[in-house]
Amino acid sequence: MHTNQQWDLIIIGAGPVGLSTAWNYAKKNPDNKVLVLDKYTLLTQLAGTSGEERHWRLQYSELDIFRLTLEADKLWQDLEKQADRKLIHRTGSLWFGDADVWTNEGQITQTMKSMDEMSLPYERLNMATIEQRYGFTHFDPNYEGFLQKDGGVIDVKGTLSTLYSLANDLNVTFQFGENVTAIEPDSEGVSVFSAEQRYRARKVLIASGPGSKALVAQLDIDLALSTYEMACISMLRSQRTGANDPFWFAFQQPVETDSNLFYGFPPNPWSVNGFDRLGTDFEVDPITDSHKPDFRANPQHVDRAIEFARRHMPFLNPDRECFSSSCLAVLPDNPERLFYLDTAKGRCHGGENVVISAGGWAFKFTPLLGQVCADLLNDKTPRWDISALRF
Secondary structure, three states: OEEEEEEEEEEEOOOHHHHHHHHHHHHHOOOOOEEEEEOOOOOOOOOOOOOOEEEEOOOOOOHHHHHHHHHHHHHHHHHHHHHOOOOEEOOOEEEEEOOOOOEOOEOHHHHHHHHHHOOOOOEEEEHHHHHHHHOOOOOOOOOEEEEEOOOEEEEHHHHHHHHHHHHHHOOOEEEEOOOEEEEEEEOOEEEEEEOOEEEEEEEEEEOOHHHHHHHHHOOOOOOOEEEEEEEEEEEEEOOOOOOOOOEEEEEOOOOOOOOOOEEEEOOOOOOOOOEEEEEEOOOOOOOOOOOOOOOOOOHHHHHHHHHHHHHHOOOEOOOOOEEEEEEEEEEEOOOOOOOEEEEOOOOOOOHHHEEEEEOOOOHHHHHHHHHHHHHHHOOOOOOOOOOOOOO
């Protein structure tokens, strides 16, 4: 098997964390050779970064993660200045529903307490006000929630394109269509294998989304992660054409078939088609070797979303134009854990030369995780406390 030239760093995965790390590492190490390998192409719709947007929010139930989003916010602003373009559109983050139910987004009651403690302003709202202001109908009148005005949506393609360009300007090398099948760390570095190539590097970052768990399992590291194929449905608005409504998330008690959690992106500020995107946050039927993703929305989940829209969102018209798609979500099995970020030091031979970033709804932390990974790859203590993320 042919061995390519020696690299200082190989990054497996050209998603948000991989690209952000490539840029941050290359800035700090301008003479080092950096290679990014990815199974797919840039802006692929077959991994964990499909779709046009992601939820941006500052608020978290957990204070340690809350502090990290406040730091990430500063880095997003720096990145926007560097790119000379807006990447976060602060249209607001609206949470409502059963204030006491715990979900993978957290809990409304605890999050309001955390916002009070962190002195983050928000507007507390009852369900009648939410329905009157945003056009929803027929929710439990005992529901409540809040609007945090600094939340909104992240431009996914804009962010990935920006980070790719910044890294490319620093002579980072990219090789797409290269499926990494194994890595072998040792005390001197790491060998990286694809079907036809063997690469060699001093350090390696594994940030390949749905593929990360299988790669690190070869190092006898079992990350408790599951991958789900979640449905997203785009529907045209029949009314309420006001610009820049907030992102919203509906907290509800689970039902027999699923978690009963829904979220929505109104037409994003850079959209020209006027579609809302309604998502189902159902952690059911995880992907396995025998149950592989087919990259289409589960028909039952589509029906659930359309039923939700017809009952609660009269400003949408699911009978006119309705398009469904799917998004892969890699989530920790433990609901109290958000994602994993650590070195493999002490877990396998040569583990000090491997950094792993895996799982969770982590797009909002993109610039911060890139800096943390670059610190770890430079054998430095991260500048922020990531104890909640280590494994």
